[in-house]
Amino acid sequence: MKVFLNGKVLTEEEAVISVFDHGFLYGYGLFETLRSYSGRIFLFQDHYERLRIAAQDYQIHMNKTLLQLQNDIYQTMEANGLQDAYIRITLSGGPEGLGLHGEEHHSPTWLIMTKPLGSWPAAKSLVSLNIKRSTPEGTRRAKSMSFANNMLAKKELVQRKEGSAEGIFFNNQGFIVEGTVSNIFFVKNNCLYTPHVETGLLAGVTRQFIFRLAKENQIPYEEGFYTIEDLLEADEIFITNSIQQIIPVKEVDHQPVSLVMGPLTSFFMQKYEQEVDKLGADT
Incomplete structure (x- = not known):
């Protein structure tokens, strides 16, 4: 699997996140799961807007536009050869050191992962x-x-x-x-x-x-x-x-x-x- 981490497409072995990342230390961050159909992402604007509002509530700097994030997802899908994909976007508080951080998180960690869709029962x-x-x-x-x-x-x-x-x-x-x-x-x-x-x-x-x-x-x-x-x-x-x-x-x-x-x-x-x-x- 290849992932998109902070602006780069990497193998899962190459992808490294700081031990000081507040997502790891405190579970401080957000994620979205969404789906693509034949290479197109469904309801992406709605997912982006929910993430944007939540990031505002969490005081995590949302430093990607809708189009930038969309392009990042498409790069990740292409790197994994996927058209119909399970997509996860993770936005964590980023590395801020040990201890609670009272200011805005200005250097968030972005991680995009994709995988083939699984199967589920009809009911x-x-x-x-x-x-x-x-x-x-x-x-x-x-x-x-x-x-x-x-x-x-x-x-x-x-x-x-x-x-x-x-x-x-x-x-x-x-x-x-x-x-x-x-x-x-x-x-x-x-x-x-x-x-x-x-x-x-x-x-x-x-x-x-x-x-x-x-x-x-x-x-x-x-x-x-x-x-x-x-x-x-x-x-x-x-x-x-x-x-x-x-x-x-x-x-x-x-x-x-x-x-x-x-x-x-x-x-x-x-x-x-x-x-x-x-x-x-x-x-």
Whole structure:
């Protein structure tokens, strides 16, 4: 694998990060995961904007424009011979020495990694997690390098021999927040529902895209505070993230969902594919 580190394409053996990097020492940094289709990156502007806002919140100097970062990604994809790629952008605080740094991080570390896309099932199971969703590090949740909460959730699933399922995070008030690596949507009586950002979730790029599609097609939707009973009584459920796109849910806590591939789930999946197809048409 070749990676893009601070302006250079390097082999993974050549890529070296300082032991004083605050991403390594304190988990202080941000990342984005996104996907390319036939060499084109989907929803890149949305990912860039989320990263820019988070970097502003974290006081990490965002010293790359959208076009610069896009070109860096394309260089990395080309170096690895990839057209359909899993892409990860990491922006850490950079080397600032030992101890907490109270000023803006002016010399961030940029790392771009790509790999071939994996495979995933046509429908997934959701299971309730015992571990609670951590509270956001700041005033709103960013896609932070501090990913221990998600890692511990995955370990819980594996220990329960349910590693292929998507865990459901709840907050301390007992409301559904999100999946281990996804946002959760459900349908009841032709209305779309999803947890409110104030539950402590990460506002996913695909989540925002679903909102846009719903508005454009006059599909009613609500953000709110929901319990496991709401999911168990749903007509349809699907989860979203930027890599796996839209995945129907077939069961919740081992109870089958009424419509695994219901009309609204199918509609959003079809619309998503149509938008992806436009990438090729627009080039």
